[in-house]
Amino acid sequence: MTATPETPATSAPAETPETSAPRPLVRWRGPVLIGALVLLGALLVAVLATPTRTGAMRPDSASPDGAMALARVLEGQGVRVEPVTDLDAATAAPGRTVLVAAPERMSTRQRDALAASGADLVLVRPDEATLAALAPGVRAEPIELPEPVDPACALPAALRAGPVDLEGGAYTLDPTVPPGAQRCYPTGSPTGAASLVELGVHGRTVTVVGDATPFTNDVLDERGNAALTLGLLGAHPDLLWYLPVPPPAEPGQERGASELLPPGWVWGPVQLLVAGLAVALWRGRRLGPVVTEDLPVVVPAGETVRGRARLYRRAGARDRAAEALRSDVRRDLATRLGVPRGAGVGPLVDAAAGRTGWPPAAVGALLAGPPPPDDPSLVALAGDLDRLGDAVR
Amino acid sequence: MAVTGRFALLVALAALFVGLLFPSGLGVLVVSGALVVLALADALAAVPVRSLRLDREQEPGAVVTVRLGESLEVPLRVANPGRRRASLVLRDAWEPSAGAAPPRHRLVVPAGERRRVVSTLTPTRRGDRDAVRVTVRSLGPLGVAARQGRHPVPARVRVLPAFGSRRHLPSRLARMRELDGRRAVQIRGQGTEFDSLREYVAGDDVRSIDWRASARSAELVVRTWRPERDRQVLVVIDTGRSAAGRVGDAPRLDAALDTALLLAALASRGGDRVDLLALDREVRASVLGATAGELLPSLVTAMAPLEPRLVETDMRLLAASVLARAGRRSLVVLVTGLDEAAVVEGLEPVLGSLLRRHTVMLAAVADPGLATMAAGRGDAEAIYTAAAAGTARAARRGVAERLAGRGVEVVDAAPEDLPPAVADRYLALKAAGRL
Numbered sequence: 001m002t003a004t005p006e007t008p009a010t011s012a013p014a015e016t017p018e019t020s021a022p023r024p025l026v027r028w029r030g031p032v033l034i035g036a037l038v039l040l041g042a043l044l045v046a047v048l049a050t051p052t053r054t055g056a057m058r059p060d061s062a063s064p065d066g067a068m069a070l071a072r073v074l075e076g077q078g079v080r081v082e083p084v085t086d087l088d089a090a091t092a093a094p095g096r097t098v099l100v101a102a103p104e105r106m107s108t109r110q111r112d113a114l115a116a117s118g119a120d121l122v123l124v125r126p127d128e129a130t131l132a133a134l135a136p137g138v139r140a141e142p143i144e145l146p147e148p149v150d151p152a153c154a155l156p157a158a159l160r161a162g163p164v165d166l167e168g169g170a171y172t173l174d175p176t177v178p179p180g181a182q183r184c185y186p187t188g189s190p191t192g193a194a195s196l197v198e199l200g201v202h203g204r205t206v207t208v209v210g211d212a213t214p215f216t217n218d219v220l221d222e223r224g225n226a227a228l229t230l231g232l233l234g235a236h237p238d239l240l241w242y243l244p245v246p247p248p249a250e251p252g253q254e255r256g257a258s259e260l261l262p263p264g265w266v267w268g269p270v271q272l273l274v275a276g277l278a279v280a281l282w283r284g285r286r287l288g289p290v291v292t293e294d295l296p297v298v299v300p301a302g303e304t305v306r307g308r309a310r311l312y313r314r315a316g317a318r319d320r321a322a323e324a325l326r327s328d329v330r331r332d333l334a335t336r337l338g339v340p341r342g343a344g345v346g347p348l349v350d351a352a353a354g355r356t357g358w359p360p361a362a363v364g365a366l367l368a369g370p371p372p373p374d375d376p377s378l379v380a381l382a383g384d385l386d387r388l389g390d391a392v393r
Numbered sequence: 394m395a396v397t398g399r400f401a402l403l404v405a406l407a408a409l410f411v412g413l414l415f416p417s418g419l420g421v422l423v424v425s426g427a428l429v430v431l432a433l434a435d436a437l438a439a440v441p442v443r444s445l446r447l448d449r450e451q452e453p454g455a456v457v458t459v460r461l462g463e464s465l466e467v468p469l470r471v472a473n474p475g476r477r478r479a480s481l482v483l484r485d486a487w488e489p490s491a492g493a494a495p496p497r498h499r500l501v502v503p504a505g506e507r508r509r510v511v512s513t514l515t516p517t518r519r520g521d522r523d524a525v526r527v528t529v530r531s532l533g534p535l536g537v538a539a540r541q542g543r544h545p546v547p548a549r550v551r552v553l554p555a556f557g558s559r560r561h562l563p564s565r566l567a568r569m570r571e572l573d574g575r576r577a578v579q580i581r582g583q584g585t586e587f588d589s590l591r592e593y594v595a596g597d598d599v600r601s602i603d604w605r606a607s608a609r610s611a612e613l614v615v616r617t618w619r620p621e622r623d624r625q626v627l628v629v630i631d632t633g634r635s636a637a638g639r640v641g642d643a644p645r646l647d648a649a650l651d652t653a654l655l656l657a658a659l660a661s662r663g664g665d666r667v668d669l670l671a672l673d674r675e676v677r678a679s680v681l682g683a684t685a686g687e688l689l690p691s692l693v694t695a696m697a698p699l700e701p702r703l704v705e706t707d708m709r710l711l712a713a714s715v716l717a718r719a720g721r722r723s724l725v726v727l728v729t730g731l732d733e734a735a736v737v738e739g740l741e742p743v744l745g746s747l748l749r750r751h752t753v754m755l756a757a758v759a760d761p762g763l764a765t766m767a768a769g770r771g772d773a774e775a776i777y778t779a780a781a782a783g784t785a786r787a788a789r790r791g792v793a794e795r796l797a798g799r800g801v802e803v804v805d806a807a808p809e810d811l812p813p814a815v816a817d818r819y820l821a822l823k824a825a826g827r828l
Contacts, residue, residue, distance in 0.1 A: 030398045034405055041409040048413065267421055268412025274425050275405035278396060285395040287497055288528030288543060293488040296518075296700045301638035301645065301760040302782075309766075309781035313774060321780035328767070328783040375773040382776045 057101035064218035085245040094118035096238040103130035106244040120205040137177035141170045141193040153184035157231025161224030166195040169210035319371035356391040400537045435533030440479035442542030446472040461555040464515045473502035480532040491522035516552040524548040553693040558655040558812035588617045624665045624828040625723035628653045633673035633706030635730025645758040648808035649728040655812040661685045712743035731757040754802040761807045
């Protein structure tokens, strides 16, 4: 490869006129800034509104906060561990233990079903609604237990376990609670709050544990955690490991994605739409109406010539076109060769032939021949006339 | 009433508030409603636009002039007689071809004070340009919303012809001085006048000896003659259809005005009197009997508002106007077209009456594009165009030759060449004593 494509010398560099109007960067600074702020806001909403969900307390999870170790040990002891995600009153029959590993995830219907059942319950850090439904009279206290303490109660499992890793919630008992309820691992607060509460409700045993830590793989082998949890869960040969999952919606009651979104995600963008309206108002309001002006007529001077050329072409007027070209050249040659204007074609042909050395017949045909039969020969005639003019020059 | 970007930003930020704290339709309504109320209050707190006093720094009705291609600063004064500080955005709106910049001004006028903003006009077109209105946006104290209103603050700028051919003037003036100094005409003839008596030197024509003066003197004395001064030049500009054609970027009329200006500048320096007439179906402008000092200003002022019209020029009116205005023998310079039909049907019938009393020069703006088209080669379309251009040129040439045959001085040149060509032809006529 030797030749590189040359840029045509005629191409003028595109000129960008310097204007006094602000450059686009400056002009769009405001809207871009607003857009960035809105994005930032949306991000903030997303971060704040996303609840943290983990796979904690799952009987099949080997992660530090899972509970696979506990489930295996229980099975080794002959307790049938059955993980369930939904329960009805029939399944949770008396004589079974139900470990409610995540009470806050229960729907109202699931909670009611559990309340109607007869199984013994172990509630791990229940929320207010669960306490009210399943352990009436027990109330949560906003106290965190300092360090492992002694059970200080008569519950056999707690007595066997001794100090455990209970660092979560604490509970008090209302005076309405029938006697016989056990309060273990007291926090030492004047209200008598304790981290583990066992009471009988409608003929079954409900145990409220303030913290899920003792159940986890992480610390099951430390202190009395294993003893406590095995004692609580191994009372019956059947253990239902209840990790509530909201049941699928009934046909006809399915909810769309927008209904499942937190309301902030719906109404925030609605407000953004309103903001879009405000931007439209802001940018759309003109500073005064458009100014009009009567402009003078503009007629390109060469328009009639072009029009006539198109007419020639459409009519195929090669005779006229050729005559126009020839008379131009004849006039030119007459001036150059000094042939008088009125002398006619003959002397002109002779003079031109004499100057150029071309055969007079050819020059004659060129200057005053018959009209060309088609467009290509018209083009050729124009070229020949040009060559004749150049030769005379 | 108008809202600002700040308002839009507030509404957008309210999305955070609604999304995090108040996620409901009611929240959107309440928040947006509160912001609208805020904007309304802000607009109400703004200084009323009507209370502002706006004026130009000049007498109303005064006309400022600027030459086409140059810029002009136009001030606008804003007085705030109220007791609150006015924060303003204003647009001094002119007709678009006045080229006003910047498009908007921001200014703060403290209570009881006056501020001045300056717009720069760079007109793109000849003629009178008017200030249309001043639109004022008065921002509220929070800058969230504004009141908007307008004031009519009339002003007019007269955009004069560019007179680009000025650069040819020095060389033509030099040639004219040469003409004067050469005293080419020592014999009395048409178009010369008596200049002075001087001593005979060898080589002078003996026929120019003034015997009566020689008798009174010890020496032989000859009379000298010089080209006549105080001749009359009447420039007639055709503003009809033929002036509307656009050659290159400008209409033919612009070249015609340029030609008239150069000729007028030259002729008035040469001691001739120059009058101007512009007409199509009626007289559009006329400058008659202006003294040499005020000739050019009055010419450009008269020319400024001229626009070509798409009508056929009334040549009978033209001849009648010329005959009525030019009493003595004059050089009549017609700046018009060389269209065959217009000349044959319009000009030629009245030419006789003009030629009987005056010297007539016809200046026409040629289209250089015609030559380009005539030289076009390549495909059939280019050849047909070349043929049509050749026909047009031949017709033009024919008309020019026929007019020249009747004694009209014909100058046919491209727009930028026409002014010097006409000036040269004028000098030639002057040298020949044919004025």
